[in-house]
Amino acid sequence: MRPTGALHLGHYHGVLRNWVALAQDHDCLYFVADWHALTTRLDRPEELAHHTREMVIDWIAVGLDPTRVTLFVQSRVPAHAELHLLLSMIVPVGWLERVPTYKELRQAATGEETLSYGFLGYPVLMSADVLLYGAAGVPVGEDQLAHLELTREIARRFNDLYGRGPAFAADLERALGRLDPAERHGYDGLLRAYRERGEEEALTRLEALLAAVAGLGGDGRAVLAAAARGTGRTILREPRPLLTPTPRLPGLDGRKMSKSYGNTITLRDDxxxxxxxxxxxxxxxxxxxxTDPGDPxxxxxxxxxxxxxxxPTRDWxxxxxxxxxxxxxxxxxxxxxxILRDLEPIRARAQQLAARPGEVEDILEEGGRRARARAEPVLETVRGCLGLRRRGGG
Ligand code: SF4
Structure with missing residues (x-):
């Protein structure tokens, strides 16, 4: 979410409640997209840090537990920028020019500054944000489906380009060598059942077999599973959209609820x-x-x-x-x-957190540390695919 400062009821019902629900049974990462904010707003840099802190206070106040989910700030995880750069080398410009938000803005643009290079490339940054963590799913609205589809296309392109390099055969040979005779026998049998008899279920059993082989490693498993499917290695995972129907709460003037329209009730209004x-x-x-009748x-x-x-109240x-x-x-x-029943506990928690800014900073530091640790292995794999090795003096 871009750092917009204190959040309102539209965010609560449209996004945050869904985030909290997802966090009950998923491993979730939520971040402040401060670099994304710069793609369209450079005029008020002094607001960025303040808006970031206020927004994170509201995230925690609505029930996101920072000990269970990872909350962080995008610009504190430089891996996002590096993956963005690397992916930008394989993304055709035409893909980006077709993104609906870019087309709309280009048609409405009056000044050159609106059409920055950064703005054209922000869907690639969004893709990096997601692919960096091997995300299985991303909670999005209908309006963001095009971005997520682009992310999937970028992952596919990368996997096609680098998932079957000359190293793939050697990796496959090495991974097969790690199976003991009984495991190899099981693997070959399931492979035949899938390839020759088209038994889909054999692929599931084959993946379960690989998961149980100690000492194979994630890479070995990925190579053997990819070989069975007849594809290259999946380096970047294609995320799927998590489209959850959310209620639409119009603003006080009937338009979309938005801070810029001044038509909101914020989560901290008394x-x-x-x-x-x-x-x-x-x-x-x-x-x-x-005395005039109306129409709800x-x-x-x-x-x-x-x-x-x-x-009963609606009937009334x-x-x-x-x-x-x-x-x-x-x-x-x-x-x-x-409304007050929803807001009162949120307001109380937000007030407590606002009085202890060091605590929010600590949460973001810890979240950043966790995010960096999770991002690094994916980034290192991508670097390796492109011939850029860091470790070992590369
Ligand atoms: S009485 Fe009818 S018009 Fe008035 S606020 Fe309620 S739904 Fe709207």
Whole structure:
């Protein structure tokens, strides 16, 4: 997530709750994309550190536990930049010019500065962000599917180019040599079942067999599995999109909730600020007077009831609105309690963390250390594929 500062209810329902849920049973990494922020905003560098800290406070306050997930800042893990550079050598410019966000911005651009080299290349940086950790999945919205598809194409291209180099046959020979006779017999049998009889399930059993061979190593397993599939080695893993339907919470003016529109309720607004904003939220324009009937489908407040209210309350709103039996303030008051029930513990945790900035810094330091340690082996493999070896004086 780009560092946008304190977060709002749109982030909470659209992204953060899903992140927290994913962290229950996945090994998750979440990072502040501060380099990405620079691709479109260079004018306020003084805000970057502040926004980073405030955003991470909100992440933790909503329930991301830094002892279970890795929270870090992109620019503190230089491997992202190095992989971006290396991948940029194999990505055709045409792929990037076709990315929808680039096309849109180019059409809308008025000044040269908008179309920086960095902006053209940011989908490659995004790909590096994901491929660096061998991510199995990435939580994305529909609007980011094109970016993730590009990431998959880049991984495929890299694997095609470097997964079958001259070293592959030698690696295969070496890995086969590490199987004892019984394991080799099992491997050959399952290979025939898959290749000659097309038994898909044999491939699964073959991978299980390899997983159980002690001393084979991840590389040996990858080579033998790739040989069985008839492909080259998978060096960069293709991530799949984790598309979770999330509720859409419109802003107070009915447009998309966004800090730049000034139409948000932030996660740290106090109860009086929440009510003041809710009270003045736009409604169905047809309800000019209390006695005018309305249509919930034309009212952004209704979208909030779909998120916060139970079925009886929704029935009450629907009937009361259409018959002018209730006023808009009555309708909005019903939202106040569930919103505050969500926000109060978040606000309390955020206040505690904001009072201890050293703690947030420590969390980000530790997260950065963990991310660097995880990224390095992947990067080292990529360097090796390209003939760039660091270890051993390369
Ligand atoms: S009664 Fe509720 S749903 Fe109907 S227009 Fe007013 S705020 Fe919207």
């Amino acid at each position: 109860p009086s600020a929440v009510w003041e904003k809710l009270r003045t939220m736009v409604t169905d324009p047809a309800r000019v007077r209390r 489908e034309k009212c952004p407040v209704w979208a909030w009831h779909l998120v916060y209210s139970d079925a 709103v629907d009937r009361g609105c259409r018959t002018a039996g209730i006023g808009c303030l009555d309708c909005k008051k019903k939202l106040l309690e569930p």
